Amino acid sequence: MSRIFLFLLAISSLTAQNWTDRGEYDQVLAVRAEATPARKLALLEEWKRKYPKSDLAPMRGELVITAQQALGDTAGALTAARELVTLAPQNFTGQYWETVLTPGSKAPSSAELAQLETTAKALQANAGAYFQSHKFEDVSLPAHVEFASHRALGWSAWMQGKHEEAEKEFRLCLKSDPQQSEISAWLGTVLAIKDKQVEALFHLARAVYLPGDNLVPSSRNEVRTILEGLYVRYHGNTDGLDQLGAVSKASAMPPADLAIESAEQLRIRRQDEELIRVNPDIAAWLKLRRQLEAKDGAATFEKIKGVALPRLKGIVLRCDAATTPVTEVLLAMADTPGIVSIALNFSSPMTACAPENTAIEFEGVPTAFINQPFLLKLQVDTTKLSGWPEPAPTVKGK
Numbered sequence: 001m002s003r004i005f006l007f008l009l010a011i012s013s014l015t016a017q018n019w020t021d022r023g024e025y026d027q028v029l030a031v032r033a034e035a036t037p038a039r040k041l042a043l044l045e046e047w048k049r050k051y052p053k054s055d056l057a058p059m060r061g062e063l064v065i066t067a068q069q070a071l072g073d074t075a076g077a078l079t080a081a082r083e084l085v086t087l088a089p090q091n092f093t094g095q096y097w098e099t100v101l102t103p104g105s106k107a108p109s110s111a112e113l114a115q116l117e118t119t120a121k122a123l124q125a126n127a128g129a130y131f132q133s134h135k136f137e138d139v140s141l142p143a144h145v146e147f148a149s150h151r152a153l154g155w156s157a158w159m160q161g162k163h164e165e166a167e168k169e170f171r172l173c174l175k176s177d178p179q180q181s182e183i184s185a186w187l188g189t190v191l192a193i194k195d196k197q198v199e200a201l202f203h204l205a206r207a208v209y210l211p212g213d214n215l216v217p218s219s220r221n222e223v224r225t226i227l228e229g230l231y232v233r234y235h236g237n238t239d240g241l242d243q244l245g246a247v248s249k250a251s252a253m254p255p256a257d258l259a260i261e262s263a264e265q266l267r268i269r270r271q272d273e274e275l276i277r278v279n280p281d282i283a284a285w286l287k288l289r290r291q292l293e294a295k296d297g298a299a300t301f302e303k304i305k306g307v308a309l310p311r312l313k314g315i316v317l318r319c320d321a322a323t324t325p326v327t328e329v330l331l332a333m334a335d336t337p338g339i340v341s342i343a344l345n346f347s348s349p350m351t352a353c354a355p356e357n358t359a360i361e362f363e364g365v366p367t368a369f370i371n372q373p374f375l376l377k378l379q380v381d382t383t384k385l386s387g388w389p390e391p392a393p394t395v396k397g398k
Helices: 022-033 037-050 057-070 074-087 092-101 110-133 141-159 163-176 181-193 197-209 217-235 241-248 263-278 280-293 297-304
Strands: 312-319 326-332 342-350 359-362 364-370 375-380
Touching: 022 037, 037 057, 057 074, 057 092, 074 092, 074 110, 092 110, 092 141, 110 141, 141 163, 141 181, 163 181, 181 197, 181 217, 197 217, 197 241, 217 241, 217 263, 263 280, 280 297, 280 312, 297 364, 312 342, 342 364
Parallel strands: 342 375
Antiparallel strands: 312 326, 312 359, 326 342, 364 375
């Protein structure tokens, strides 16, 4: 996180009744006067050894966190924050730093994750009273603390495999602060685990392409590697990735009409383009078939049900029965030769089945649809049917 806030009370506000004795008073003055973080930390440790049960132990813990931060020792600061929360569970500074520093820590134990959840929720509960009693010029602090709490709860849930909870908390984070690339990266990872591939790719792209310092260069490069790997596995190549990145920068959440072609969809589209190039007459059928095969294919069928389709061409595979008259014939289409795709029901029976592989043209009205295996049933007016062979003439006996 790029924004860091300290919630510390000044030593000068302490009254004489807080000191154990004059020795502790002098020890604290020495801490206050020391400007070097390493030396200050050593003085704090000395104070802790001499006065382990001091009434000022919570304040001392806050100063240890500050010194560790000044030294750039994040792990040390986190350890100090956890110790402070154990010593004083309602200490706001300890709650804040444990909530901020635990996410991203290496190999957290189940106990540490459980404590993080407890601490983050307590931080949320205590924030209102804390900011009411401590007046800060920066009015954005309460919102920042709320964000930090959701961030921690989301990360903890993610580490425990509670992906629904993690997704919910990360979405709340981005609602609060849409510019957080780190959260976009985490949300994208969780969505990828949940097999929400398109949305996952959007959030990972946003983490990589969104300008700013919310994601350090090393982390950004790591996320880029993950993004490119997932994108290639889903799409088949990196074509269009930069365009996705440009779209992702516009909003924290993907647009409703966002679509990324899967490798299979890309293969089918190129196959269809080649089929249409060779046989332009198949274009209308391929468009209809792909719409019916899509996720919302059932809804598409309801829209076309009872509505006459454009004239189509098919190949006879077999009729409904060897007997006559014939009321139904099963057809293959040019894109899937030898495989039944359409069943024609005739308005009036045909006297005999057409030979296998007979090419016919027809106009039909959709009456039923099955997705797996694909089968579209059409009612056909025999007067709009062409290519069906005329019945053989009856030979009269002599």
